[in-house]
Amino acid sequence: MEMVIVAPPAPGRLEDLRRRFFATPLQAVVSLACLTIMVFLVWKLLNWAVFSAVFTTSGGPEACQATAGACWSVIAARWRIIFFGLYPYEEQWRSALACVAVVVMTVLSCIPAFWTGRRIALVWGAGTGLFYVLMKGGVLGLAHVGEEAWGGLALTLFIFVTTCLIGFPLAICLALLRRSELPWISRTTGLIIDGVRSLPLISILFTFAVVLPFALPQWLQGDKLYRVILGSALFFSAYQAEIVRGGMQGVATGQEEAAMALGMRYWQRISRILLPQAMRNAMPATINQFVISFKETSLVVIVGFFEILASGNAAYGTGEWRFAYVEVYAFIAFIYFIFVFSLSRYGAFLERRMSVSER
């Protein structure tokens, strides 16, 4: 006698839905409540943002105030100030191109083929150089535009990129110093790192922007923008140093001992054995730190810079669009969201990819 085991028939669509959302009375209540909330929110949002919204500037601010929906005309009328700040009108294409350069640079550095120290340094150096030349001008027939006129998205990206560019090597130095075998060096570095980490970023930015000029000789003070970038890089490096150090702790001691036995010198051991493996371990946390520091560039608005948030305040701050604050903030939030969300998704993808390769 042959036993035939037959799989139970696959549940139909309705049955499947019932099992997933209405298995028990409690499940049914939760499902219905969630569904109601979702439908309500989505309908409200669509109604506000699309169906009863005004998209054109033809009617001016008056047309907007008549409707209950969003007034996207404020963006259509003011997008230049949000993206470019006070940058001269005829030169704004340069600011746009500079932003594109930074985005391309970021995308390139997300590709594994560029993950060697030299290539990544090359990409970031070239990208930042291009950005700087485009923004500042004064060469190649481009008109000179001083840093005080920079603003909007370009300034946000500039602060972010330079923060990472200065902060990352500094973080590696701090991490190496902290794990030094010489007790006073590691202790002093630890004190600096922990001290910076215990302070809020705003207070560090404020100190570098307002207080530092008192404590520096005239010739060292530099522009306020670069002082603030330095402060933000210091803050970034204190956090990143701990991440790098964590990555270094994940490298088996045998690796370094083997390198030593092969007669490699300190810098060879660090650059060829320790750092490549440590950076790999630290990659997900590093991406996370980049995400955080991108969000935190918005804090420079407090020490008086005209980055995208401040230029958004200016976009609705003048008389006729004063009522359209929600639309402006929603637009800026959307820009931040695109950058931050794609970066953090990339981080999550990387984490999955690496956990697969370790199995």
Next chain:
Amino acid sequence: MVSLLRNQKVRNALLQVLYVGSIAAMVLAGIVIARRNLADQGITSGFDFLFKSTGWDVNFSLLPATANDPYWWYFLIGIINTLFLGSVGLILATIVGTIVGLARTSSNDLARLLGRTYVDIFRNIPLILQVFFWYAIITHLPTPRSAHEAWGFLLTSRGLYIPFPNVGSAAFAAATVAVIAAIVLPAWLGRTSLLAQPIGQRRTIQFAAAAAALACATIILALGRLPDTPLLDFPALQGLNLRGGLRIPPEFATLAIAIAIYGGSYIAEIVRGGFKSVGTGQVEAALSLGLSPWRVFTLVRLPLALRAMLPILANQYVWLMKATTMGIAVGFTDFFMIVALTINHSGQTLEAIGILMAGFLAINLSLAAVFNRINKAIALKGNQLRG
């Protein structure tokens, strides 16, 4: 000399002296230059200014404050404001985060989707942008004359008005302490001398302690009640202004809402991670012992998840405490804003920065100490099999 440099020990000592010395020299040089620059502006360094009156006002204070008060009193007000805003924000963020985090771990697809949308949206927008957004919303609320009203709550551009018991402020503070005691006391009792008692008796004693503390709070409130007034004081329009009730200033409300929503999205992820770390074996074992889903949750999943969450949660709380410095963006006089105002008005730059650092160090260290105590107290004893 050369032979000395060849000696590893000498070289190491020299390196260390050089490193520490150069950092110390840089800091010292900065301080010396700053003192000279400040002296040129007629500002004498030292902490004497702490006892001078400030001459400016704070817009929010739990303690009485006038422009005649000395600087040290203002610093105290700032620290208390920061701690108060921080604790309100932390509590709200924890509530939001727990709800969203549980939704994210729920078995219901719709609840998970809702939780995930919340986290994705609010985590990826900078906190300061959210602060600006809520501040714009609150300051554009209608004037007191045409306020939104619901259940005695009034939403106006001058702040949020809520009904408040008619009691003296001292009595209210005492009652708050008693309510906190009602929460802390049972937990503390459960950890100390009662451990030897059987669990039933322990529960009774804990319950009695909580009840006694709550009774204390009620008695204090009853005694401290202002004579000839109704039990609750409802805000109401009188002339052009609102009278009665408790006014929550727009700045405070803004920051509390923003910290609750933004912090909630981070705490939700921590809660989710905590529950994910509970081994499926533990849950299966509990289910196969015949425990109901609710008891599996309260007796197995929650206690284990809580232990996994706590260290990360502590970091998040420290971060949120530091986020109160956003107050300066909307003009809430937190500790950092008081320091910034002090620098503006008195010019005592170095001293004020020193006080700022010391203040935040103290806040961070005490938070860390509290969480280390809790962590140690609830740590599982001995080796535990997880998974």
